[in-house]
Amino acid sequence: MRIRTAVWLAALLLLLGVGAAVNIPGSFLGDGSAASGGKAGSAPGEFLPDFKVKCLDGSVFTLSEQRGKTVVINLWATWCLPCVAELPHFDRLLAEHGDTTAVLALHSDLVTEDVEAWLAGRDYHLPFAVAEDRVLTDMLGGGDVLPRTVVISPEGEVLCNAAGSVTYEDLLRITGNGS
Amino acid sequence: MNGRTKKPRPRLSLTRRMVQVYTAVLYNAHVRGWVMGRIYRGPLKTVCVPGLNCYSCPAAVGACPLGALQNAVAASASRPGFYVIGTLILFGLLFGRVICGWACPMGLIQELLYKIPGKKVKKGRVTRGLSWVKYAVLLIFVLLIPGYYALRRVPLPAFCKYICPAGTLEGALGLMLHPNNGDLRALAGGLTLWKLGVMIVILAACVFIFRAFCRFLCPLGALYGLLARLALLGVKLDGDRCVDCGACVRVCPMDVKAVGDRECVHCGKCVEACGYGAISVRAGKIVLAGSAAKGTEKGRRA
Known part of the structure; x- marks a missing residue:
């Protein structure tokens, strides 16, 4: 009986400990996500806070340095099939309209394989970056639902921020590059 | 006096139910996820829980072993999934299908649904035959399809995508029903309808x-x-x-041919049914429940 009681007591302590640790963002098991989701500034009509992120090719993408161009940010992941399927559209957008449009392909901080190795052998010319943590993807509107496309006007205003697949024609229309 | 006395619930089944509830709560301790409508992504999420519990459940604190296995197969073109495969083999060698009977939230949900009054289908040759279908599901949806697409460098966790009712119930509904997740609801389409239909059929069954x-x-x-x-x-x-009285197999609700075989989820009903003390819950040679002293001299083999 004593062993049984001790086991249940230990189990209860484990449950309370895990429960407390995972629910407190700053704790050693917390995931750092802000209570509000950290999305302020990411909705259409708002202005995203400036950010910079190091790309896999060594360059640094800074949002404020893209003023004057339409900025398209694609949140994607190697484990997300629709994301993988639509990457060529962003590659083509940059190739055909790079003079008026800046593009960033930002991989989710949830990495299940080497992104650089995954990209090797695939002929993309986009700037690719991998988010270090959830903070940047949360700021862009949330990286839990992928793919996500954020389009920002040359003046810095968010024009579109939506989850879901896009076609090349969608991108042309949203960025104003369509005929 | 003409009255019915309710049979006291055997201790083993009560303990098992308590462990089921405990593990379901432990696997889903991220209460904050329900409040915020988003999943937990802290360090614990890289650890697989032993039972079927969706990674995308807002409350889940660990990874689903099946989801992790499919993703490992999907990424196998670039690196082998030793961690996931090793974890699953370890769980299997230590606990086997005790996990199914004692530590799987989906198992608990199914048992609670079975308590709803209604006609109950008895096990037999047909159900025994149907028990082989899950091996086909394992081979095709967890291994072959993700593996085939891995060669084409395309991620496709087919069981998660097309079948898993735990994913639909815990992940899809858990996230989609939250007010904050309008963008997720907007993505619902044919595949969502398919998954909902599969889930409803399975839960109804x-x-x-x-x-x-x-x-x-x-x-x-x-x-x-x-x-x-x-x-x-x-x-x-x-x-x-x-x-060899067969009482254990008769009382078993699963499609076993013998105690502890591949269909046994170690619920312990046979422990309680055996009149000869021949069945017990053991960890190696240590008896945890069930009395080895219950048998009489008459019951021992010559």
Whole structure:
């Protein structure tokens, strides 16, 4: 009986400990996500806070340095099939309209394989970056639902921020590059 | 006096129910996820829980072993999934399908659904035959399809995508029903409808058929079942005490042919039914429950 009681007591302590640790963002098991989701500034009509992120090719993408161009940010992941399927559209957008449009392909901080190795052998010319943590993807509107496309006007205003697949024609229309 | 006395609930089944509830709560301790409508992504999420519990459940604190296995297969073109495969083999060798009977939230949900009054389908040759389908599900949806697409460098966790009712119930509904997740709801389409339909059919079947998903479709149970005879912990038969009366197989709600085989989820009903003390819950040679002293001299084999 004593062993049984001790086991249940230990189990209860484990449950309370895990429960407390995972629910407190700053704790050693917390995931750092802000209570509000950290999305302020990411909705259409708002202005995203400036950010910079190091790309896999060594360059640094800074949002404020893209003023004057339409900025398209694609949140994607190697484990997300629709994301993988639509990457060529962003590659083509940059190739055909790079003079008026800046593009960033930002991989989710949830990495299940080497992104650089995954990209090797695939002929993309986009700037690719991998988010270090959830903070940047949360700021862009949330990286839990992928793919996500954020389009920002040359003046810095968010024009579109939506989850879901896009076609090349969608991108042309949203960025104003369509005929 | 003409009255019915309610049979006291055997201690083993009560303990098992308590462990089921405990593990379901432990696997889903991220209460904040329900409040915020988003999943937990802290360090614990890289650890697989032993039972079927969706990674995308807002409350989940660990990874789903099946989801992790499919993603490992999907990424196998670039690196082998040693961590996931090793974890699953370890779970299987230590606990086998004790996980199914004691530590799987989906198993608990199915058993609670079965308590809903209604006509109950008895097990037989047909259900025994259907128990092989889960091996086909394991082979095709967890291994072959993700593996084939991995060669084409395309991620496709087919069981998660097309079948898993735990994913639909915990992940899809858990996230989509939250007010904050309008962008997720906007993505709902044909595949969402398919998954909802599959989930409803499976959950409805569980009302009439004991553990219908577990017995016929769950690839995780199939996987652990392959290691059933090797597992350290579980319900075991003492051959010296057994008189082959068959009471254990008759009382078993699963499609077993023998105690502790690949279909046994170690619920312990046979422990309570055996009149010869031949069945007990053991960890190796240590008896945890069930009395080896229950048998009489008459019950021992010559």
